[in-house]
Amino acid sequence: EYGISRPKGYTVSYHATPEMEKHHFGQTHPMKPWRLTLTKSLVTSYGMPFAMDNYVTREATYEELNAFHGGDYLDYLITAAPEDQPRDIENPDKEVKYNLGGSDCPLFHGLYNYCSMSAGCSLDAARKICSKQSDIAITWGGGLHHAKKYEASGFCYINDIVLAILQLLRIYPRVLYIDIDVHHGDGVEEAFFSTDRVMTVSFHKYQPESFFPGTGALEDNGPKNEHNAGAHHAINVPLQDGITDEQYEALFQSIIGAINERYRPSAIALQCGADSLAGDRLGRFNLRVQGHGACVKYCKSLGLPMILFGGGGYTPRNVARAWAYETSIAIGADANIPETIPEHAPWREHFVHDTLFPSLEQSLHEPRHNRNSEKRLREIVTHVHEQLRFVAH
Numbered sequence: 001e002y003g004i005s006r007p008k009g010y011t012v013s014y015h016a017t018p019e020m021e022k023h024h025f026g027q028t029h030p031m032k033p034w035r036l037t038l039t040k041s042l043v044t045s046y047g048m049p050f051a052m053d054n055y056v057t058r059e060a061t062y063e064e065l066n067a068f069h070g071g072d073y074l075d076y077l078i079t080a081a082p083e084d085q086p087r088d089i090e091n092p093d094k095e096v097k098y099n100l101g102g103s104d105c106p107l108f109h110g111l112y113n114y115c116s117m118s119a120g121c122s123l124d125a126a127r128k129i130c131s132k133q134s135d136i137a138i139t140w141g142g143g144l145h146h147a148k149k150y151e152a153s154g155f156c157y158i159n160d161i162v163l164a165i166l167q168l169l170r171i172y173p174r175v176l177y178i179d180i181d182v183h184h185g186d187g188v189e190e191a192f193f194s195t196d197r198v199m200t201v202s203f204h205k206y207q208p209e210s211f212f213p214g215t216g217a218l219e220d221n222g223p224k225n226e227h228n229a230g231a232h233h234a235i236n237v238p239l240q241d242g243i244t245d246e247q248y249e250a251l252f253q254s255i256i257g258a259i260n261e262r263y264r265p266s267a268i269a270l271q272c273g274a275d276s277l278a279g280d281r282l283g284r285f286n287l288r289v290q291g292h293g294a295c296v297k298y299c300k301s302l303g304l305p306m307i308l309f310g311g312g313g314y315t316p317r318n319v320a321r322a323w324a325y326e327t328s329i330a331i332g333a334d335a336n337i338p339e340t341i342p343e344h345a346p347w348r349e350h351f352v353h354d355t356l357f358p359s360l361e362q363s364l365h366e367p368r369h370n371r372n373s374e375k376r377l378r379e380i381v382t383h384v385h386e387q388l389r390f391v392a393h
């Protein structure tokens with residue numbers, strides 16, 4: 001109906017489950033799993049499922065989660081109940097185990113189920129890439145980049161990205177991990193800190209004292225010991241409030257282009273956190289849907305097998321716009337996609353504006369000052385290019 005047909009010569013798979021979307025972190029918590037329903041609904045109203053292989057995913061098994069996470073952490077995650085939540089007044093000294101039950105990572109009903117489905121989605125995506133049944137595999141329910149081996153962090157309990165990359169490493173010699181969420185991809189960086197088989201690159205707002213998680217300085221490029229294989233294989237792109245599409249795209253292409261030439265990855269894992277969009281409840285950047293999508297388009301143009309992960313994104317209508325647009329890029333339908341949200345789209349009124357591409361004026365109540373100077377952005381590019389000289393060619 002929208003001229004959307006199967007791309008010739010390659011396959012895109014979409015991995016999701018409506019089960020995941022039923023979970024709630026709590027009334028005031030910014031993470032809303034329901035944004036995945038809104039995304040799927042927009043993807044469907046544009047007719048995109050006809051152009052993809054659609055899979056309803058399963059829960060990851062304990063053994064699969066155990067490939068990265070510690071057994072004692074998983075055991076606690078399985079049994080922890082919302083009642084175990086430390087309550088400040090009644091229980092001021094109650095220990096918060098594994099960083100669970102605080103306000104960022106609350107214990108909610110069905111938590112383990114939610115985590116294992118997110119991981120199941122991303123593992124299925126990785127397996128389709130390994131078996132070469134998919135060229136691009138989409139897992140918007142994944143992308144939970146802060147989770148650590150023994151600890152929950154920043155709304156993330158299970159690191160589905162690490163689990164998926166571990167799968168890719170069975171087949172592919174080198175994996176490039178790229179993270180465009182507004183927060184630093186610390187959990188993934190840490191997991192692959194000591195290997196040269198994964199290069200991690202995160203673009204994020206960096207303000208150590210006041211913006212989560214506070215890591216990811218330009219100079220942090222992996223282990224300082226040159227004999228450690230991971231040295232120079234972590235790239236950080238620290239940014240300030242208000243970065244624009246034009247600046248971000250130029251930076252992204254210059255950095256990813258140079259990394260691709262030097263590191264020659266055999267597969268890409270791209271975390272597409274949508275909290276880097278203008279008007280995000282937690283984010284600080286001025287990116288439009290087009291600018292965010294341009295990163296996906298550029299990665300696709302490299303012609304490597306790729307997984308697209310979700311991640312942050314706290315203004316659900318914009319999350320759905322970005323991930324629906326990026327789905328259209330994956331299937332090569334972005335040039336034909338009508339800008340007006342289809343008449344019959346469920347939740348159409350929820351989008352406020354009927355366009356897939358709101359202007360900055362439509363996204364922001366007041367304009368956000370751009371605090372990224374051209375001089376600083378040039379310094380960042382120069383530093384990254386210098387780091388790459390240490391990477392084996």
Ligand code: ZLV
Nearest residue numbers: 028030103104145154155181183212275282311312313
């Ligand atoms: O998008 O949180 O700042 C991937 C992702 O990257 C903090 N957390 C920590 C450090 C001290 N705290 C504050 C505790 C706040 C607890 C509740 C919120 C509630 C309402 C509105 C905003 C927040 C919030 N929390 C904003 N930023 C935080 C960060 C965690 C950010 C995680 C980003 C996750 C999915």
Ligand code: CA
Nearest residue numbers: 179181183203
């Ligand atoms: Ca990031």
Ligand code: ZN
Nearest residue numbers: 181183275312
């Ligand atoms: Zn984020």
